[in-house]
Amino acid sequence: MKYKIRNFEEGYVDPSEPNNIFLLNNKENLSLDIGCGEGEFIIELGKRNPNKFYLGIDIKYGRILKGLKKLNKDNVRNVKFMNFNVSFLTNKIFFSKNINEIYINNPDPWPKDRHSKNRILTKEFLDTLFSIIKKKGEININTDSKEYLDFIKNQISNSKFKEYKENVNQNLPITKFQNYYSSINKEIHSIKIIKS
Numbered sequence: 001m002k003y004k005i006r007n008f009e010e011g012y013v014d015p016s017e018p019n020n021i022f023l024l025n026n027k028e029n030l031s032l033d034i035g036c037g038e039g040e041f042i043i044e045l046g047k048r049n050p051n052k053f054y055l056g057i058d059i060k061y062g063r064i065l066k067g068l069k070k071l072n073k074d075n076v077r078n079v080k081f082m083n084f085n086v087s088f089l090t091n092k093i094f095f096s097k098n099i100n101e102i103y104i105n106n107p108d109p110w111p112k113d114r115h116s117k118n119r120i121l122t123k124e125f126l127d128t129l130f131s132i133i134k135k136k137g138e139i140n141i142n143t144d145s146k147e148y149l150d151f152i153k154n155q156i157s158n159s160k161f162k163e164y165k166e167n168v169n170q171n172l173p174i175t176k177f178q179n180y181y182s183s184i185n186k187e188i189h190s191i192k193i194i195k196s
């Protein structure tokens with residue numbers, strides 16, 4: 001574990017520690033925030049639902065560290081963070097199908113053609129999510145990019161989920177990026193997928 005994260009051990013799940021992974025798989029009501037950034041969304045959800053358990057995952061060390069500091073300051077116990085590249089997510093990490101909800105807020109849209117291979121929401125990734133989520137579990141995705149939205153819809157249709165609903169109104173916390181988009185009057189599109 002990197003030195004600074006070690007200062008916030010209580011809120012951190014080390015993906016290389018089998019014990020940590022085992023404890024995650026033992027939770028009854030687990031929800032994930034994939035690409036959680038600095039964690040304000042998942043911390044607010046944790047405060048609203050103290051009986052549920054939340055894990056925020058982000059590839060950027062500095063963002064996870066900020067989330068851990070906030071968690072510590074607000075004394076929230078049912079939220080944890082993991083510094084991890086979700087391209088390596090498998091059902092060997094989440095093996096007990098205990099995941100109720102997955103949130104993916106404003107994933108990087110990679111608008112340039114030559115970068116589009118970096119998009120995380122591919123059919124393959126969605127099939128991995130299918131293999132770790134409970135029956136009737138939900139995935140909530142939102143994006144400001146119409147182009148990425150169309151790409152995601154296509155990937156869902158080709159994945160094991162097949163179906164989705166658009167713009168379902170939910171009273172979810174506002175993320176840092178959504179705050180920014182609304183300040184410049186950019187529309188946010190949302191998609192809900194339910195595992196049947």
Ligand SMILES: C[S@@+](CC[C@H](N)C(=O)[O-])C[C@H]1O[C@@H](n2cnc3c(N)ncnc32)[C@H](O)[C@@H]1O
Binds near residue numbers: 036058086087176
């Ligand atoms: C545009 S930001 C959105 C942050 C936050 N969800 C929000 O709405 O404010 C996208 C986030 O996804 C994270 N990310 C991108 N690729 C990732 C990957 N392969 N694994 C984990 N996190 C990733 C980035 O580090 C970044 O924090």
